Amino acid sequence: MEAFTRLDAPAAPLPLSNIDTDQIIPKQFLKTVERTGLAKGLFYEYRFDEQGVEKPDFVLNQPAYKGAGVLITGDNFGCGSSREHAPWALLDFGIKAVVSTSFADIFYNNCFQNGLLPVVLKAEQVAQLMDEARGGNHVVSIDLENQTVTSPSGATFTFEIDEQRKQKMLQGLDAIGETLIAAPSIDLYEQKRALDRPWLERA
Amino acid sequence: MRPMSGKTLYDKIWDAHVVDTQDGEAILYIDLHLIHEVTTPQAFAGLRANRRAVRRPDRTLAVADHNVPTEGQALGVDAVADLEARLQLQTLGKNVEEYGIEYFPMGDIRNGIVHVVGPEQGRTQPGMTIVCGDSHTSTHGAFGALAHGIGTSEVEHVLATQTLRQKKARNFRVRIEGEPALGVGAKDYALAVIGQIGTAGGTGYVIEYAGSAVRALSMEGRMTLCNLTIEGGARAGLIAPDDTTFDYLKGRPATPKGGAWEMALAYWKTFFTDDDAVFDREIVLDAAQIAPTVTWGTSPEDVVAITGTVPDPAAAETPDKRASVERALDYMGLTAGQPITEAKVDVVFIGSCTNSRIEDLRSAAKIAEGRQVAAGVRAMVVPGSGLVSAQAEEEGLDQIFKAAGFEWREPGCSMCLGMNPDKLTSGQRCASTSNRNFEGRQGRGGRTHLMSPAMAAAAAIAGHIADVRDFL
Numbered sequence: 070m071e072a073f074t075r076l077d078a079p080a081a082p083l084p085l086s087n088i089d090t091d092q093i094i095p096k097q098f099l100k101t102v103e104r105t106g107l108a109k110g111l112f113y114e115y116r117f118d119e120q121g122v123e124k125p126d127f128v129l130n131q132p133a134y135k136g137a138g139v140l141i142t143g144d145n146f147g148c149g150s151s152r153e154h155a156p157w158a159l160l161d162f163g164i165k166a167v168v169s170t171s172f173a174d175i176f177y178n179n180c181f182q183n184g185l186l187p188v189v190l191k192a193e194q195v196a197q198l199m200d201e202a203r204g205g206n207h208v209v210s211i212d213l214e215n216q217t218v219t220s221p222s223g224a225t226f227t228f229e230i231d232e233q234r235k236q237k238m239l240q241g242l243d244a245i246g247e248t249l250i251a252a253p254s255i256d257l258y259e260q261k262r263a264l265d266r267p268w269l270e271r272a
Numbered sequence: 273m274r275p276m277s278g279k280t281l282y283d284k285i286w287d288a289h290v291v292d293t294q295d296g297e298a299i300l301y302i303d304l305h306l307i308h309e310v311t312t313p314q315a316f317a318g319l320r321a322n323r324r325a326v327r328r329p330d331r332t333l334a335v336a337d338h339n340v341p342t343e344g345q346a347l348g349v350d351a352v353a354d355l356e357a358r359l360q361l362q363t364l365g366k367n368v369e370e371y372g373i374e375y376f377p378m379g380d381i382r383n384g385i386v387h388v389v390g391p392e393q394g395r396t397q398p399g400m401t402i403v404c405g406d407s408h409t410s411t412h413g414a415f416g417a418l419a420h421g422i423g424t425s426e427v428e429h430v431l432a433t434q435t436l437r438q439k440k441a442r443n444f445r446v447r448i449e450g451e452p453a454l455g456v457g458a459k460d461y462a463l464a465v466i467g468q469i470g471t472a473g474g475t476g477y478v479i480e481y482a483g484s485a486v487r488a489l490s491m492e493g494r495m496t497l498c499n500l501t502i503e504g505g506a507r508a509g510l511i512a513p514d515d516t517t518f519d520y521l522k523g524r525p526a527t528p529k530g531g532a533w534e535m536a537l538a539y540w541k542t543f544f545t546d547d548d549a550v551f552d553r554e555i556v557l558d559a560a561q562i563a564p565t566v567t568w569g570t571s572p573e574d575v576v577a578i579t580g581t582v583p584d585p586a587a588a589e590t591p592d593k594r595a596s597v598e599r600a601l602d603y604m605g606l607t608a609g610q611p612i613t614e615a616k617v618d619v620v621f622i623g624s625c626t627n628s629r630i631e632d633l634r635s636a637a638k639i640a641e642g643r644q645v646a647a648g649v650r651a652m653v654v655p656g657s658g659l660v661s662a663q664a665e666e667e668g669l670d671q672i673f674k675a676a677g678f679e680w681r682e683p684g685c686s687m688c689l690g691m692n693p694d695k696l697t698s699g700q701r702c703a704s705t706s707n708r709n710f711e712g713r714q715g716r717g718g719r720t721h722l723m724s725p726a727m728a729a730a731a732a733i734a735g736h737i738a739d740v741r742d743f744l
Contacts, residue, residue, distance in 0.1 A: 086596060087471055087571055091710045096691045100339065100356035102313035102363050114712050119698065143592070145472040148505065149710060150689075151407040151421035152311065174475055174507050175407060175421055182425035231439070233295040244425070245324070248433045251299055254292035255327075255435060258301050268528035268536050269303065269331075 071184045072241030073213055076165055078138025080209040080221075081128045082202040088142060089149035090176060094158040107158035129162075139209050140167045141198045146187075147176025156185045166211050168218065170195050181234050184241060186211065188218060194226045213239060278546025280443045281512050282478045285418040285543065289401045291435055299435045303400040303417075304331055306386045307373070307427065309364040310338045310691070311405030315428035316367040326371040327434040333395055334368045334375040336361050337385045338691050342654050342681035345379045352378075357692065371431075384657020384683040387411040387625035391495065392659055394524025398513035398540035403430055408625045408707060410501040414494035415521075416513035416543045418478070421502065442476055442552040444506065445545075447483035452559040455740040457635075458493035459627065459705070459724035461485065462500035463565040464557060467575035474506025477553065480545060481511050485559035491520040492631035499626045500707055503572035512544040564740050567709045567722040568612055569600035574709070576612050578727070578739045584608040603711055604719050605699070613737050615721065619702040620651040620732035621714070622678075622725050624688035627705035628656030630663050632725040636705075637669040639729035639743045645677035646735030652679040652694070654686040678732065690715045703731035 098110030115127045123130045129137060140159070146169040147155060156179050159167065166186040180187045188211065190198070201207065201221045210219040213235060219225045237244070263270050279287070289301045305328075312334075319326070326332065336349075339357035349365065352358040361378065368375040376383040382393065387408055390396040396412045402419035403409060405427045412419035422436065430436055448461055466473075479501050481494075489497065494511050501509030518537060521527045528536045563577035576582070582601065585608060588594035601608060606615065622628070622636050633655065645651045653673050655661035661683055664670055670680045687694040688706035690713065696702055698717025705728050709720040721737060730738040 084592075086592060089571075089708075089710045091708070091713050095712055095716075096689050099310050099691060100354070100360050102317070102360060104314045104317075114716060119716065145475070145505070148471055149407065149708060151405060151409075151423055153314075153405075153423035153425060156423075171472060171475065173472070173505060175423060175502075179423035179425065182423060233297055236295075244437055245322070245429050245432050247294065248299055248429065248435060248437060251292040251294060251435075252433075254299070255301070255433060258291040259434075262301070266536075266539065268532040 070182070070241045070243060073165065073184050073186050073238045075213065076138060076211045077208060078165065079134060079136055080139035080141050080198065080202040080207050081134040081137035082199045083128055083140055083142040084199055086143035087145045087148055090147055090152050090155040091149055093147065093155040094152065098158070099152060099154055104157050105161060107154055108161035111158040111162045133207070136163065138163055138165050139211065140164050141195060141202050142167060142169050144170050146172050148173035151175045153179045153182070156180050156183045160185050168195060168198060181238060182244065184238060186213060186238065188228050190218065190226050190228055197224065277550045278548040280545045280549045280551065281416060281480055281510050281543055282418065282443055283549070285399055285401065286440060288399065297437045297439060300401060300438045301435055302331070302403055302430050304333070304390070304395055304402045305430050306390055306402065306404035306409070307332060307334045308338055308386050308404070308406065309336050309360045311424050312367065312427055313360060313363045314424050315431060318428040319431055324432045326373065326431045329372040331434060332373045332431070333390065334364060334373050335383055335386045335389050336364060336378045338685045338689065340378050340684040341693050342684050342686050345682045349378055381658035381662060384655070384660065385625045385628060385685055387495070387499065388629060388656030388660060391415065391491070392524070392657055394521055394527035397521065397527065397536070398517060399543045403436060407502045408499050410507065410509045411495050411499040411625055413498040413501065413509040414491060414511050415517055416510060416540070418508055418510065420507035441478045441507070444474060444477035444479045444553045445551040446479055446481050447554065447556045448481065448485040448559050449483040449556060450485055450559040452485060452562060455564050455726065455744055456559070456562055457724055458489055458496040460562050460565045461557070461559070462497050463567065463572070463575045463722065464562045466500065466504045466572050467565070468555065468557070469504050471503060471571055471573045472505045474501065474504040477506045478508045478510060479504070479506045481509060482545070483556070486511060487514065490631055491516060492629040495629065496626055500572070503707060513540050564724065564727055566612060566727065566737055568604065568606060569597070570603055570709055570711050571600070572707070572709060572722065574600060578612065578737070580612055582606045582608055582610045582612060605701070613739065615701060616736045617649060617703045617731050618700040619696060620649060620728050621654070621687040621702055621704040621706065622652065622728050623654030623656070623686050624706035625656065625685070626707045627725050628654060628660065630660055632705065633660070633664050633669050636725040636729040637672045639726050639733065639740065640676040640678060641672045643676055643733045645732045649732055649735055650679070651677065651732040652681055652687070654681045655683050657683050687714050689713060703728045703737060
């Protein structure tokens with residue numbers, strides 16, 4: 070996983086609430102056995118018409134936002150299915166952070182497994198970023214170490230994030246390796262479980 | 273945190289599975305890991321790249337469900353026409369063989385939708401922790417198991433360690449009390465709850481369902497209710513196990529037998545919420561006040577009683593909400609104020625991990641019996657597993673459906689998510705027993721109305737969304 074420390078990137082405004090993972094990456098792109106190459110499916114039905122032609126009015130199709138690295142969006146982003154293809158597609162497209170007032174649980178977790186930073190801000194702060202992102206200068210700076218988002222006009226907002234998650238994100242740490250440090254505890258638990266709940270062991 | 277109060281069902285399952293804590297995060301032991309073809313290839317690739325083994329292949333079970341066509345399954349994976357789907361199914365076959373994981377492949381009578389198969393095999397048991405790379409894993413909470421969906425990185429983590437790193441959620445109790453009206457059941461309860469709390473209302477919580485109306489539900493009904501918990505934003509739903517649970521489990525292939533059954537039963541009976549436990553949030557619904565319910569829009573919270581009308585965006589509380597109602601009406605091809613029963617349907621889909629079990633098929637067959645699907649409507653029934661299909665055929669339900677003009681298909685996720693040949697085409701309206709009415713979920717431009725199996729059968733007969741009570 071790539072570490073996330075600081076990001077200065079154009080931000081794209083997507084002012085919709087409850088954007089579900091079916092919108093982020095529709096089912097026809099879930100048949101891959103790879104983690105990469107999903108950018109083509111990102112927001113597919115927003116970006117392309119039924120003939121596969123780009124819809125020019127969709128924000129990520131506008132020249133100013135094609136290189137967006139941050140998405141500013143509405144409440145409950147990422148609701149619905151558990152597909153990790155959603156963060157994979159965002160990252161593959163070049164989006165490294167999503168700013169919203171709230172995220173759905175499973176999506177939020179999946180972001181941290183992949184180095185995509187979900188930033189929760191207050192409604193009025195998201196609204197201000199959304200407004201500014203519509204303007205000529207729409208470069209937003211995110212500093213994970215100091216937990217701040219700085220708007221194009223220079224307004225700085227602080228965000229909350231779980232300390233452990235922050236540290237792992239800053240270092241790009243792999244969760245499995247860390248858990249395996251506790252392997253002796255897992256061994257012990259399994260021994261006790263085999264005694265207490267023997268019916269769960271294969272005969 | 274609350275040292276003086278008792279424990280909730282969730283607290284008890286949680287406490288019984290904490291292996292260790294690191295940096296304030298619990299390492300939670302996982303008793304059962306269900307896997308399928310769509311969310312696992314990258315996890316196995318990750319294991320391989322890091323030279324890691326599967327820690328407990330015996331606590332892992334694989335099925336093929338999302339991608340499989342619902343006909344011609346006897347021909348096997350190599351006959352799947354969609355090459356990408358075929359590769360994904362072949363990849364799963366290769367992975368389970370390499371790592372020694374039990375697998376019910378396409379065509380095996382035990383195969384079916386992962387959330388139908390686990391309970392049916394008796395793999396799902398009270399007091400367990402269960403995960404799967406699928407958000408509807410919440411279904412298994414019907415047995416008093418802590419069960420929820422995970423992403424692919426977490427699938428890899430569970431394969432490698434048989435544990436999951438978790439922060440504890442808060443406790444939310446939903447009580448549904450009293451007697452429902454005729455024609456009202458678990459699906460209507462679930463839609464009513466989501467309508468009340470909203471799709472993000474359960475975010476950060478585990479929901480326990482309680483109350484006399486929940487106790488009165490069969491295991492199939494309880495699975496429907498817990499299945500839809502994720503649509504209200506909570507990752508897991510729970511119902512304390514009772515005699516209904518134990519009767520369902522007895523004699524299933526993976527449930528303990530003889531003395532081990534007695535031992536397991538004694539253990540399972542410890543999983544209930546203490547009288548003095550405190551919930552962070554609680555709501556109470558009166559079952560008698562819940563009508564047969566359907567969705568009108570593109571979010572599961574967009575619910576309306578069958579006697580109701582499509583909402584007016586002008587009545588929305590905020591400009592954002594107004595815009596989202598307008599967008600949904602436009603997508604759905606509906607007009608504000610229109611009675612929902614005016615919506616004509618093109619397709620009826622009875623199936624999915626929400627509603628494809630034997631009781632669901634029985635309730636739909638009761639409406640279909642001796643009647644005919646309306647002209648121009650394509651109606652399909654997709655049993656949740658090969659075993660559900662076989663039982664339905666033994667009871668003659670397939671004959672009832674076929675005589676009424678329904679297609680009787682082979683098991684799988686089918687039209688719930690449009691990852692296989694069963695899809696809506698643009699503009700088609702579908703009465704569906706599935707779980708998500710998102711834009712494009714059942715096929716690009718498809719319009720989904722969620723409802724119970726009996727209501728879907730009624731819509732098939734009437735040719736439009738209809739009140740099941742007119743058919744009882």
